[in-house]
Amino acid sequence: MKKLVQVGTGLLVALLLLAVFDTIVFDTVEQDTEYSLGKKARILFQFNNPDHQKVLNHPTKPVRKLPDKCIDALVESMQKFITINVGGISANQVGEPLQLFLLAAPPAVNSSTPAEVFINPVITHVSDDKVCFWHGCLSAKGQPFGKTATWKEITIQAQDAGGNTFTRDLKGLDAIVAQHEFRHLLGGGYHEHANEFYEEMELMQRIFQKKERFLEACDDDAPFLLSDYQPGERIQDFAKRTGISSSKPEKRP
Secondary structure, three states: OOOOOOOOHHHHHHHHHHHHHHHHHHHHHHHHOOEEEOOEEEOOOOOOOOOOHHHHHOOOEOOOOOOOHHHHHHHHHHHHHHOOOOOEEEHHHHOOOEOEEEEOOOOOOOOOOOOEEEEEEEEEEEOOOEEEEEEOOOOOOOOOEEEEEEEOEEEEEEEOOOOOEEEEEEEHHHHHHHHHHHHHHHOOOHHHOOOOEEOHHHHHHHHHOOOOOOEEEEOOOOOEOOOOOOOOOOHHHHHHHHOOOOOOOOOOO
16 A cells, blocks of 8 residues: 555455454444443444434534543553553533544554544644545444545644643554544534435445445545644634534533
8 A cells, every 4th residue: 555545455354354243342332331430431423323412413622621530540541541542532522512622543554653642632733635434423323324534634733641742643544533532622514514425334345345345545626524623722722713613521520
């Protein structure tokens, strides 16, 4: 594989394993989706659950205090989910509408980015080129995959759990996963932006038949995952500009 958009057999197999792994593991996790965090248990919020929709569909709030033991505990609980699925998870997927996500190397995929915490992230620079990817989501269990475009390369500025500001240049799958998680922090998901959908098994079959590619170059006409976001914009400024109110974090025990 010389270029990102030229998906070789090895990467395709890895992506297929990643998708299958996600489904198998999530089915296992479904029996035990709660993790104790002091007095609070964490569950994976779902877009089709009315009780979860406000947290998942509204912009998240900034983390004001770092370091913070509650944030450390939240990250630890999120890490328990990410170690048994694919490459990322956002705080509002476990019920905390805060600007925080984790990014880690997916199983069977050689990624240059180690597991890392991104707090109060801002996408500061983006490439002109875009790629299309078939997205699935742990908060969209049982729902079809959707094809959306993301920037091929991005630069993110964020804080770590200690409050230190850092910058990361991301490309390839790392950039795709980071933008998927950033979409969560803005509110909503891929299903609101894609216009082409397939159930998982049908998608796998079409990929094996070479009727579809999991990852490919795309033009400006492709539905874009972050179409309403302006690079350099803080999430709270996005909420103000779009008029979408942020979901209020619950009081911690």
